[in-house]
Amino acid sequence: MNAVYRVTLSLLLVAVVSAAPQAGAATLYVGAASCDITPDQPVFLSGQFYARVSKGVSCPITANILILESRDGDKSLEQAIVISMDTVVIREPFSAVFKEAMAKALPEVDFNKVILAATHTHSAPCQTDGQYESDDPNVMQPSKYNAFAAEKMAAAAAETWKNRRPAKFSYGLGHAVVAYNRRAVYADGTAVMYGKTNDPNFRAIEGMEDHDVNSMFFCDMDDKLVAMLVNVSCPSQEVEHSDTVDADYWGEVRKGLHKAYGEEVVVVGLCGAGGDMSPHLRYRQAADDRMRELRKLSRNEEIARRVVRGVDEAFEVVKDHKAADVVLKQQSKVLELPERIVTKAEYESCKAEAEKLLKQAAETGDRGARGKGNWNARIAARYEKLAENPHPMFATQVNVLRIGDAVICTNAFELYTDFGIQMKARSKANLTFVVQLANGGGTYLPSERAVKGGGYGAVIQSNTVGPEGGQVLVEETLNMINSMF
Amino acid sequence: MGHAVVAYNRRAVYADGSAVMYGKTNDPSFRAIEGMEDHDVNSMFFWDMNDKLLVMLVNVSCPSQEVESNRLLSSDYWGPTRDQLRKKYGQHLVVVGLCGAAGDQSPHLRYRQAADDRMTNLRKLDRLQEIARRIVRGVDEVYDVVQNAKEENVVLKHQHAVLDLPQRIVTEAEYAACKAEAERLKASPGDGRGNWNARVVARYEKLKSDPHPVLPTPVNVLRIGDTVLCTNQFELYTDFAIQIKARSKAVQTFVVQLANGAAQPQPPDDASEDDKNDWHYASGGTYLPSERAAKGGGYGAVIQSNVVGPEGGQVLVEKTLEMINAMF
Structure with a gap:
């Protein structure tokens, strides 16, 4: 696997010049690259309460980078970098290292213009030291992996930025x-x-x-699809639950799309x-x-088959409706969302559960019990803090990126579908891309009906922000989107 | 699939x-x-x-x-x-x-x-x-x-049953509201909502003589190979069918709604006009709402829209599953 392969929209200079738009019009510039971030030694795989040390690589993991800029001649009007990373969540330790790496490699782009989103594979390296433990001395520690991945991704982004070229855009459902x-x-x-x-029942x-x-x-100006x-x-x-590094279904989707549209795309x-999905x-x-068995496919290959069909049916239609002169606007805000308030009953239950599990962990060394014990202990701590701050807020970044008549809006959560549908239903954009698990390590953000039903993902231990905060997220995101149209 | x-x-x-x-x-x-x-x-x-x-x-x-x-x-x-x-x-x-x-x-x-x-x-x-x-x-x-996995020698079995489903019981509040609405709409004889409400009034009044009314309804279950097709006469809410699909022993389950109409071919000749009216209304299968829909209300889940409610829907699910799973 290539460490980094670049798509440079390799046009001859003369072609670039001849394709340049008339003065005064905004031109879209695009660059794209895929960056291999597969570790070459065992790592802790992140996504379960229990520790898993990788025993190899079943599907390489990548970061896939899209660079966008609108320009009026030499003047940059707007910039955006969208990165999809094969990881479970963008944790703060990685985010901090990546921000630093980007500041060095690509200082001309404000980090607030970067959308870094996790695919949520549960079979990629952990980003937090101490989250898991192992006696294996060969395990690459999360901080070391973070530095490795951040440096590669920042270098790839900088190289791609240099090679951005005029391009055309289309979109479809x-x-x-x-x-x-x-x-x-x-x-x-329940x-x-x-x-x-x-x-x-x-x-x-x-x-x-x-x-x-x-x-x-x-597409480039010769109509070659690049990203x-x-x-x-x-x-x-x-x-x-894999014990190997694996990009999960996105690995197979990329393979399927590369086969259909070219390896360089x-x-x-x-x-x-998809918090509830x-x-x-x-x-x-x-x-x-x-x-699936009649097709002789694995589950991930079957999922990929479906996604590729979904892309195909859109591409067939919109490939002849590209535009080079599209609006590009991006906003980034840090929203203050009301946290879900821990009730006294939840406090008592979580405190008792934490004490039981942490005692068990101390006596037996059971790391799973320790993980779940801490999960409960955090709720006890949250409740106790309410005495001094009864209305705690959770600061979370939201980016909204308009490209033509489409819009991408991000959030850091595992956001329940009801909220995504509200955004899509009320957005002024023709097509609204809601992107979760972006630019932060958010927890499940459940709908009101989910909280009533309870269960993992909707209980207090699973949520920093609840339905009330979710509604604020919807309204604020919609305000941002609709102010752009 | x-x-x-x-x-x-x-x-x-x-x-x-x-x-x-x-x-x-x-x-x-x-x-x-x-x-x-x-x-x-x-x-x-x-x-x-x-x-x-x-x-x-x-x-x-x-x-x-x-x-x-x-x-x-x-x-x-x-x-x-x-x-x-x-x-x-x-x-x-x-x-x-x-x-x-x-x-x-x-x-x-x-x-x-x-x-x-x-x-x-x-x-x-x-x-x-x-x-x-x-x-x-x-x-x-x-x-x-x-197309390359055809079978010639397939099991074909067909069962037909008439199930008695408990009807949705009209509450006193629903009765009062429907009665008022039916009265109001008498001034607009062309408005079908008058009869729509009046039927609920009649249903409530009949509860005195029959407090637990049932709706006889036909259900067919047809097994073809490892698949099964099961029918009902309603506009059945999706939640019920997902239960049937999730609990069916067939490899693949086809749920078919709005099938076979009423269990009885015609209302009895000596039936009252109200009864005939009810029969004709229920014969084509009305909405059969899920529990959450009945709670949320709205057309399709209010009493006027339903002869059978969530309770009867659950009976339909259980009886249909018994018929399906007995075939495998």
């Missing part, structure tokens, strides 16, 4: 049934993540599934709002498995 | 917990789509012994009502779907289109309409053709795979 709502609701009103759907799937595949396409940005509202975690895969089949599994 | 995004859940839920069929989703109070959408396209294919495709049975969980407000006879989206399938697979082909459980669904776009319309316009299609395009893709992706 397709569909793929990839996301399955993972929350089952039972007769007593909800369980991955709860059995063949249980006689099963009554419903809690909420919607968003099967849109939103795509953006970027595509693909937005699927489903985290990339089909092989989430950079695929920036972005995860839409996963690619795991939730019911009628036998029918789905039969089709 | 293939997929097509055709059905859109038509019930919008608002901040106060109320639900509205076709309620605005760009309203600041809009909070969620009430429930799931089922985007499966289940298909069966039948060939002659020379491998010539004769018939396909296509099950889409969405009623065919995209052009429901025009004044022309129309088969709606099944028309262009059949045309496109015949164009591809042969003009002789018989396409049996069956509507899956979808009381809460419709083909009308519910949000991000501008993006969808843009794509349809760029394809130079109308909405019916666009829906057909999606279904045909859903059929194609299956046919490509299963």
Whole structure:
């Protein structure tokens, strides 16, 4: 696998000049690159409470970079860098190192113009020292991995920036049934993540599934496709218990798209709002498995087949509707969202659970118990802080990037689909790309009905921000989007 | 099994917990789509012994009502779907289109309409053709795979039962509201909502003599190989069908709504006008709402829209599953 391959929109200078727009009009400049960030030694794989040390690489992990700039002659009007990273979450330790690396490698771009989003693969390196432990001395520590990945990504971004060229843009909507709502609701009103759907008490799937595949396409001035940005509202975690480094379904999607559109096309895969979604089949599994087996595909290959079809159906239509002169605007804000308030009952329950689990961990060395113990202990601490600050706020970055009539809006959470649908329904953009797990390590942000149902992902331990804060996120994001149109 | 995004859940839920069929989703109070959408396209294919495709049975969980407000006879989206399938697979082909459980669904776009319309316009299609395009893709992706996995020696079993489902009980408050509305609408005899409300009044009054009324309803279950097709007469909310699909022992389960109408062929000759009126109303199958829909209210989930409610729906699920699973 190449360490870095670049797409330079390799036009002859004369071609660039002849393709340049008339003075006064904004021109879109684009660059794209794929950067291999696969570690060459064992790492802790992040995504489960328990520790997993990688035993090899089953699908290399990459960061896929899209550079955008609108220019009026030599004057830069707007800039944006969109990076999809094969990782579970963008944690602060990585973010800090990457910001520093970008400041050195590409000082001319404000870091607030960078959208860095996780695909949510659960089989990529951990970014936080001390989160997991192992007696294996060969395990690459998270801080070392962070430095390795950040340096490579920043260098690739800087190189790509230098090679940005005039380009054309189009976008489209397709569909793929990839996301399955993972929350089952039972007769007593409770909800369980991955709860059995063949249980006689099963009554419903809690909420919607968003099967849109939103795509953006970027071509050079010779109409050669150089990059595509693909937005699927489903985290990339089909092989989430893997003991090898794996990009999960995005690895197979990229392979499928490269086969169809060319190896050099950079695929920036972005995860839409999907806090309550996963690619795991939730019911009628036998029918789905039969089709997949007849096709002789793995689950990730089957998911990729669907996503590629969703991209294909959009590309076939919009490939003849490209524009070189598109509006490019970006806003970045830090929003203050009200935190979910820990109730006294939650405090007492979490405190008791933390004490029990941490005692068990101390006595047996059970690292899983320690992880879950800390998960509960954090709630006890949050409650105790309410005495001095009864209305705590959570600061979170939101970026909104308008490209032509489409818009990308980001958030740091595992955002429940209901919120993503509100944004899509009320956005003034023709097509709205909601991107979760971007520019921060947010926790689940559950809908109101999810909190009522409870279960992992919607209990207090899983949430820093609750439905009230989620609604503020929706309203503020919509204010940002709609002010751009 | 293939997929097509055709059905859109038509019930919008608002901040106060109320639900509205076709309620605005760009309203600041809009909070969620009430429930799931089922985007499966289940298909069966039948060939002659020379491998010539004769018939396909296509099950889409969405009623065919995209052009429901025009004044022309129309088969709606099944028309262009059949045309496109015949164009591809042969003009002789018989396409049996069956509507899956979808009381809460419709083909009308519910949000991000501008993006969808843009794509349809760029394809130079109308909405019916666009829906057909999606279904045909859903059929194609299956046919490509299963055309080489045909079977000749398949199990065929068929059961028919008439189930007695508990009716949704009219509450006193519903009675009072419907009575007032029926009285008010007497001034507008052409307005069908008058009878719509009056039937609820009559139902309530009959509870004195029969406090636990049931609706006899036909259910057919047809096993073909490892698949099964189960029917009901209602506009059945998606939640119930997902339960059936999730708990069925068949490899693939086709739920078919609005099938076989009433259990009894006609109302008794000596029935009162009210009873005849009830029979005709219930014979075509009314909406059968999920529990959350009944809580949210709105057309399709209010008492006037339902003869059978969530309790009866659960009985339908359990009895249908008993019939299905007894066949495997």
